[in-house]
Each structure stands twice: as C-alpha cells, then as structure tokens.
Amino acid sequence: MRGNSQKSTHKVEEAEEKEIIINMGRPPCCDKVGIKKGPWTPEEDIILVSYIQEHGPGNWRSVPTNTGLLRCSKSCRLRWTNYLRPGIKRGNFTPHEEGMIIHLQALLGNKWAAIASYLPQRTDNDIKNYWNTHLKKKIKKFQSNLDPQISSNINLTPQPSFQFVSKSFNESNTEDGKVNTTSSSVYASSAENISRLLEGWMRSSSSNSNSSPKNSGFHHQNGGNDDDQVVGNGTVCKHEFDSLDNLDYGNNNHDDDDDDDQEKKLGKVENIVNPPPLSFLENWLLDETIGQEVMGIPSIF
DNA sequence: AAGCGTATCAACCGCCGGAAT
DNA sequence: TATTCCGGCGGTTGATACGCT
Numbered sequence: 001m002r003g004n005s006q007k008s009t010h011k012v013e014e015a016e017e018k019e020i021i022i023n024m025g026r027p028p029c030c031d032k033v034g035i036k037k038g039p040w041t042p043e044e045d046i047i048l049v050s051y052i053q054e055h056g057p058g059n060w061r062s063v064p065t066n067t068g069l070l071r072c073s074k075s076c077r078l079r080w081t082n083y084l085r086p087g088i089k090r091g092n093f094t095p096h097e098e099g100m101i102i103h104l105q106a107l108l109g110n111k112w113a114a115i116a117s118y119l120p121q122r123t124d125n126d127i128k129n130y131w132n133t134h135l136k137k138k139i140k141k142f143q144s145n146l147d148p149q150i151s152s153n154i155n156l157t158p159q160p161s162f163q164f165v166s167k168s169f170n171e172s173n174t175e176d177g178k179v180n181t182t183s184s185s186v187y188a189s190s191a192e193n194i195s196r197l198l199e200g201w202m203r204s205s206s207s208n209s210n211s212s213p214k215n216s217g218f219h220h221q222n223g224g225n226d227d228d229q230v231v232g233n234g235t236v237c238k239h240e241f242d243s244l245d246n247l248d249y250g251n252n253n254h255d256d257d258d259d260d261d262q263e264k265k266l267g268k269v270e271n272i273v274n275p276p277p278l279s280f281l282e283n284w285l286l287d288e289t290i291g292q293e294v295m296g297i298p299s300i301f
Numbered sequence: 302a303a304g305c306g307t308a309t310c311a312a313c314c315g316c317c318g319g320a321a322t
Numbered sequence: 323t324a325t326t327c328c329g330g331c332g333g334t335t336g337a338t339a340c341g342c343t
Contacts, residue, residue: 039311061328077329078312113331129310
C-alpha cells in the first residue's frame with residue numbers, strides 16, 4: 001500500500017508504468033473477446049472490401065478496430081488474401097495449371113505459397129485444397145498402376161525433392177521468367193460479385209466516382225466483362241477432372257498476361273510479386289515434356 | 302423420398318520468423 | 323537485449339453439397 005501523500009503522483013506513474021508494461025513489445029492486434037468465427041457474410045465482405053479499397057491491404061491489426069468487424073485481424077487477412085482480393089480465379093483448374101501444380105509439388109513439396117507464386121491467380125489455399133482433393137487422389141490412383149521405380153518420382157509426401165530443387169536454384173539466373181496461366185471457363189467468384197456490388201454501391205452513394213487510385217485494384221480481370229454475374233459455388237466441374245486424364249498441354253491459351261501485369265502494377269496481390277528468379281525452373285516447368293519425363297507422368301496426365 | 306457416405310472448400314489452428322517496442 | 327505481436331504458412335476441421343442406395 002502506498003501513502004496518501006504520494007498517491008496522486010504515484011497514480012500517474014503507475015498508469016504510465018502499466019502502459020509501459022502493457023506496451024512491452026508490440027500492442028496486441030485485438031482482444032480475443034467477442035471475436036466472431038465462421039463463414040463471412042456478404043455484409044462483412046463489403047465492409048472489409050470497402051475498407052481495403054480505401055486504405056489498401058496491410059496493417060491488418062487496425063482493420064477490425066477501424067471497420068467495426070468482430071473478426072480478428074488474422075481472419076480479415078485470410079478472407080482478403082484467399083477470397084476477396086482482386087484477380088483470384090476460382091474453380092476450373094486448367095490442365096496446364098494441374099500440370100504446373102503436379103510439377104511444382106514434386107519439386108518443392110507442400111510449399112503451397114511457393115507453388116501459388118507461380119500461379120498468381122490461385123491462392124495457396126485453393127491449390128492446397130485442389131491437391132488434396134483432386135490431384136493427390138488421382139496421382140495415387142495412377143501411381144498404383146505404375147512401375148514403382150517411375151512412380152517413386154511422384155512426390156505425395158511433404159518432403160520436397162531437395163536435390164533437384166537445389167540444382168534448379170543454382171542454375172537459375174536473374175532473367176525475368178513469366179508464367180502464364182490459362183483461363184478456360186472461369187467462375188466469377190462471389191468476391192468479384194461483391195466487388196461489383198461494392199462498385200455500384202460506391203457509385204450510388206457517392207457522385208465522385210473517381211476516388212483514390214487504390215480503387216483501380218478492384219477493376220481487375222473481369223473488369224470489362226460483365227455478364228458473368230453468376231456466383232461461383234467453387235465446385236469443380238467434371239470435365240476438369242476428366243481433363244487430368246487427357247492433359248493436352250498444347251492447348252493453352254495464355255490470355256491472362258494482362259491480368260498478371262495489372263496485378264503487379266497495382267502491387268495489390270501479396271505473395272505473387274517478386275517470385276524467385278527461376279527462369280530455368282520456370283522454363284523447365286513450362287516444358288511439360290521434360291516434366292513428364294522426370295515425373296514419370298506419361299500423357300495420361 | 303429418406304438416409305447415408307463421400308467430396309469439396311472456406312475457415313480455423315498452431316507454429317515460426319521477423320519486426321516493433 | 324528481451325519481450326511481444328504481426329504476418330505468413332501448412333495442416334486440419336467442420337459445414338455443406340452432392341451422389342448413391
């Protein structure tokens with residue numbers, strides 16, 4: 001207990017001391033009390049998107065506070081990166097994408113973020129899910145029909161093929177390699193719909209249609225299109241699954257360059273800019289013939 | 302039509318490295 | 323320098339959709 005004479009001054013010091021103790025290191029992003037979990041509602045999506053549209057992604061710590069969302073910063077970041085950010089393509093993995101995932105998984109193991117950096121329109125979560133639900137199963141099935149020596153090259157375990165990775169990385173140069181992804185029929189994501197909804201909402205709520213440059217981040221790949229207001233349910237069409245059995249790497253339409261460029265220009269897409277300078281690796285990846293030979297994946301994939 | 306099993310995917314969990322204080 | 327948290331990542335889970343009997 002402290003004496004009354006020093007009470008007032010000590011009170012201030014105490015408060016300051018407390019503040020110092022509390023602020024030791026970085027302050028917490030949010031208290032865990034009252035944090036909402038589970039699926040995001042469209043309203044929450046709109047709030048988050050509109051906030052990021054105004055402030056840009058980053059500083060996730062302040063997002064729940066500033067938006068009033070009852071979500072933790074981590075949840076906001078995940079929602080944005082995995083679902084709401086512009087340029088995300090959902091559903092309908094193309095044969096080329098499937099091939100790339102298979103190759104990269106064999107090279108890198110379950111480094112989904114690294115793999116996703118070569119498929120800018122796909123999130124690591126999407127790739128991970130697709131691998132676990134489609135490709136892993138398919139390869140396993142195929143593997144059972146393969147000569148064990150060949151099939152051993154297909155990496156279904158988390159361990160990457162370090163030897164080859166090391167070789168590839170050593171032989172890499174600084175030349176900018178660009179990986180083109182293909183786009184077949186693309187479901188419009190609900191995020192895109194939300195973005196459009198938001199755009200409309202913003203337009204109607206404000207006569208000033210030209211807001212900050214950050215807004216351009218939401219005029220992404222489908223920004224000229226559209227009628228595909230169909231909300232994608234994220235399910236995978238059967239034909240795409242079948243396509244794995246009949247991979248035709250020659251039929252790739254590299255029509256997503258603009259999107260890639262746009263995303264890079266905007267600097268909005270996390271984890272996709274500045275991929276490692278692996279033109280050798282990328283060339284190798286894009287050379288499906290080599291990939292298939294090394295992987296032991298014949299044309300059936 | 303109902304019940305059950307399977308597939309899919311969004312979201313959470315926990316860990317780690319690095320940054321902030 | 324120590325402490326604390328953020329941001330990123332991979333693994334896992336749970337809700338829902340779908341298909342089969």
